[in-house]
Amino acid sequence: MNCLVVDDNDLARLTLKKLLSLDPALVMVDECPTADMAYQTILNKEIDLLFLDIEMPGMNGIELAKSLAENSTMIVFTTSKRDYAVEAFDLNVVDFIIKPVAPARFLQAVKKAKGIYKLRSQAENDKVQEFIFIRDSNTVKRVRLADILFLEAQGDYVKVVAEGNVYQIHSSLKSVEDKVPKSIFLRVHRSFIINLSKVDTVEGNTLIIDKKFVPVSDAYKATLNKRMRIL
Amino acid sequence: MRNTFQFNYINLDYVEEVSNGDLAYEKDIIALFISIIPQSVSSLIKQFELGSYQNVKKILHHMHSSTGIMGLNDKLGKYMDAIVEEDLENKAVRKNMQEISTVCLNAVEEAKNYLHTLE
Numbered sequence: 001m002n003c004l005v006v007d008d009n010d011l012a013r014l015t016l017k018k019l020l021s022l023d024p025a026l027v028m029v030d031e032c033p034t035a036d037m038a039y040q041t042i043l044n045k046e047i048d049l050l051f052l053d054i055e056m057p058g059m060n061g062i063e064l065a066k067s068l069a070e071n072s073t074m075i076v077f078t079t080s081k082r083d084y085a086v087e088a089f090d091l092n093v094v095d096f097i098i099k100p101v102a103p104a105r106f107l108q109a110v111k112k113a114k115g116i117y118k119l120r121s122q123a124e125n126d127k128v129q130e131f132i133f134i135r136d137s138n139t140v141k142r143v144r145l146a147d148i149l150f151l152e153a154q155g156d157y158v159k160v161v162a163e164g165n166v167y168q169i170h171s172s173l174k175s176v177e178d179k180v181p182k183s184i185f186l187r188v189h190r191s192f193i194i195n196l197s198k199v200d201t202v203e204g205n206t207l208i209i210d211k212k213f214v215p216v217s218d219a220y221k222a223t224l225n226k227r228m229r230i231l
Numbered sequence: 232m233r234n235t236f237q238f239n240y241i242n243l244d245y246v247e248e249v250s251n252g253d254l255a256y257e258k259d260i261i262a263l264f265i266s267i268i269p270q271s272v273s274s275l276i277k278q279f280e281l282g283s284y285q286n287v288k289k290i291l292h293h294m295h296s297s298t299g300i301m302g303l304n305d306k307l308g309k310y311m312d313a314i315v316e317e318d319l320e321n322k323a324v325r326k327n328m329q330e331i332s333t334v335c336l337n338a339v340e341e342a343k344n345y346l347h348t349l350e
Contacts, residue, residue: 009296010263018249018256055292080295100245100299 001117002046005031006038006061007053007078012099016051016078019106026110035059039067047073049113054079054088065091074116076109122182129181134160134167143167145184149198149209151176153191161212188216188224196227236345240338242302254349261346264301268294268339272332279328287324288315291331298335301342306334 003026005016013031020026029045032038036058041047050073054061062084065075075093077084078101088096094116095109131144143162152159153173160167169176177185177193187193188207192214201208202224205216216224243257250256271294278286291311298307310327313319319327 007296009293010267011260011300012296014256014259014263015249015300018253053296055289057289080292080299099296102245103249103251 001025001048001113002027002029003049003051004029004038004041004045004047005051006033006035006056006064007031007051008033008056009053012053012078016101016106019101019103022103022107023110025114035061035064039064042068042071042073048117049073049094049110050075051078052076054081054084062087062091065093072120074113076113125181132180134169136167141167145180145195146197148185148195149212150195150214151180151185151193163210186220186224186227188214188220190217191215199228202228236348238341238345240303240306240334240341241345242305245300245302258346258349260300261342261349264297265339265342265346267297268335271297272335275328276332279324284324287328291315294335298338301338303334303338307331 003020005013005020005028007013007016010033013033017028017031020028026049029047030041032041033056035052035056038050038052039059042050050068052061052064052075054077059067061077061079065077065088068075069091075091076095076097077088077093078097078099080099082098085096094113097105097109129145131142133140134143135141143160143165147162147164149161149163151173152161154168156170156172158169158171158173158176160169173187173191173193177187180193184195184197185193186196194207194209194214198209199207200210202216205218205221207214207216207224246257246260250260271290275287275290275294278284278290291314295304295311298304298311304311307330310330314324314327
């Protein structure tokens with residue numbers, strides 16, 4: 001995650017810089033002694049997480065956070081004053097830490113930020129991914145996710161059964177599972193992943209998709225029922 | 232050497248917790264403290280003499296981060312907070328300012344002596 005440290009105090013900035021080195025997933029892109037400079041930096045660089053002091057000369061941290069309301073940058077306030085806590089949390093920030101920032105408290109805030117970051121990335125991934133590319137012999141083909149009926153493990157291969165086509169990929173089912181959106185696809189058996197929107201009928205431990213029978217393991221049945229939202 | 236140095240003002244527990252053995256960070260923090268605090272103290276006195284309590288409060292807030300990192304807030308907190316949060320009379324503010332100034336400047340001297348032992 002790209003991080004920006006904003007604090008008018010040199011010691012506080014140096015300390016946050018040191019704390020950022022505790023987690024290799026955090027990259028300190030820049031540091032700014034004023035909120036005004038930070039605002040320009042955020043406009044010009046991709047910043048995921050902001051460690052932001054509140055009382056600073058010029059624009060203060062609360063004002064900067066308000067000006068970023070439409071921006072996806074996550075904010076962790078770091079301040080000496082508890083008085084701002086309520087106002088800060090009203091701005092939907094990730095966390096609010098009192099200075100000096102204890103390493104354990106810092107890592108707790110980072111954990112929260114990483115959780116949000118992961119959810120957003122997943123949502124973004126699901127939103128933009130409308131197709132996958134499949135290597136079929138010597139060619140790579142684009143296949144619409146909406147056309148895929150189910151995926152079946154067959155030894156070292158995965159059979160991709162789509163509307164009007166069947167492809168074979170040299171891969172494990174687990175590897176393919178990690179690459180398709182979880183909002184669309186669901187594992188129902190150790191050898192099968194289905195496109196949930198293609199299910200026609202479920203009867204006991206079998207479901208039918210486009211006249212094809214797919215087994216459902218007991219282990220996955222509860223999840224399947226939950227995802228189908230049966231009325 | 233660091234274990235035998237007798238501190239009367241600063242407390243490096245926090246700095247050592249963050250540094251996790253990184254001596255370069257410890258030296259940098261101490262050097263910054265030494266270079267920043269005397270200037271802050273003199274600005275504080277100047278703004279007080281000019282009667283600008285708003286600026287006095289701003290400078291104190293700024294100093295609070297530095298003094299907190301150097302473990303001085305146990306000694307300074309009550310004086311700083313009283314000026315920032317209470318409506319003190321001029322005489323009381325002056326007295327608190329003197330305490331803040333004395334502790335800070337002694338802490339800087341102590342930090343300088345300690346820094347020499349690290350070099």
